[in-house]
Amino acid sequence: MVKIISIREAARMIKPHDRLLISGFLAVGAPERLIDELVALGTKDLHLVVIASDWENRGVGKLIVNHQIKSAQVSHCGTNKAMQAQMNAGEVEVELVPQGTLLERVRAAGAGLGGVLTPTGLGTVVADGKDIIQVEGKPFILEKAIHGDYALVKAWKADKRGNLIYRKTARNSNPIMAMTGKITIAEVDEIVEVGELDPEQIVTPGIFVNYLVRSGE
Amino acid sequence: MDKRVLIGKRIAQELRDGDFVNLGIGLPTEVANHIPSGVHVIFQSENGMLGVGPQPGTGKEDPDLINAGGGFVTQLPGCAYFDSATSFAIIRGGHLDITVLGALQVDQHGNLANWMIPGKLVPGMGGAMDLVTGAKKVIVAMEHCDKNGGSKVLKQCSLPLTAAGKVSLIVTDMAVLEVTPAGLLLKEIAAGCTLEQVKAATEAELITSNKIGSFGEE
16 A cells, blocks of 8 residues: 655665666656755665756756766766766766667566567667567567666655656656656655546556655645 | 758758657757648657647746757647657657757768767767657758868768668758668758859768759748
């Protein structure tokens, strides 16, 4: 069953060397309060899986600026100078992953798959060292699943079963990250009673969610 | 005519009524300002939206409604939101009619390099590799030469590729080039440019015919 806890309790569960799946696209749809609490705790040596490294003062960018990230799988880091600097200095080990591939690799883990076959990256450095699988005469790159210890996501509303709905483009990677964390913590703007959300509108079923925290606590 | 306007206007003429289109960040966004009258296209944004509308007025911004460049946008009637994996299923799965992207280099084999300069700039590929791999038609929007006057239209890209052999059309401030199995076909020359100027600014070999058109007349 889903438990409602404080942001502090949630952030304290995360330990050095944990693998974090964090949602958001350029910080829209990112769990800002959970990130702020992690920054306050200063938990180090984290592995980060995220679409982009966001901005220095928004989204996961704050964890990077605070030197809490040891390694990352990310599709874009051009908006965060701290990330660029730490990459160049060898402080953060970065695997650049095409965005669509990143999402499918994370989704695969949550869906119990070992990986996916994708044409994205064929003929580029992304294919280096990877198995190329022919399916009906067409080549695909074998891309392995990406697992996470914790998924930190942001939703608009949750009910007390952990069912989640999102707003507009703040949905982005949230449903994917949510299904894959061994433990998924959802930061939400509002928690409503069971039965108050229209079952047809629910995007992330509560079975994927372990803890709820309130963004406005 | 301003180079961005020249390029954006010419690419807009490639759009057909009902096309699903993804515009990359920067120069490609100019295309949206020049959609021919009577043509209605649906813009996709890879952060999870179809039916992207124009920038909102000051004070009307919604913090949960941005495009892939991080700019505030609006939703048009018929708009749909979806998660990022669905968005890339649209992109990679061949459902988009056209994607327009910028380039650092492009070559006569239809190869595109636009995501990194080793040792200098490593922003990452974001969604570009998926877009170039999956869209039905890949149009490159770029200036013909770099800041130092060096050609960006090459025999062979020297920078790490975004995708191999996927570019269909290249529109620059000097020319419209079609990628064919035989090489780059010079289709049109910008008003005010000569064939000799285009050839001099192009490292790749150009296939020319006696039917070269022109574009960008005021």
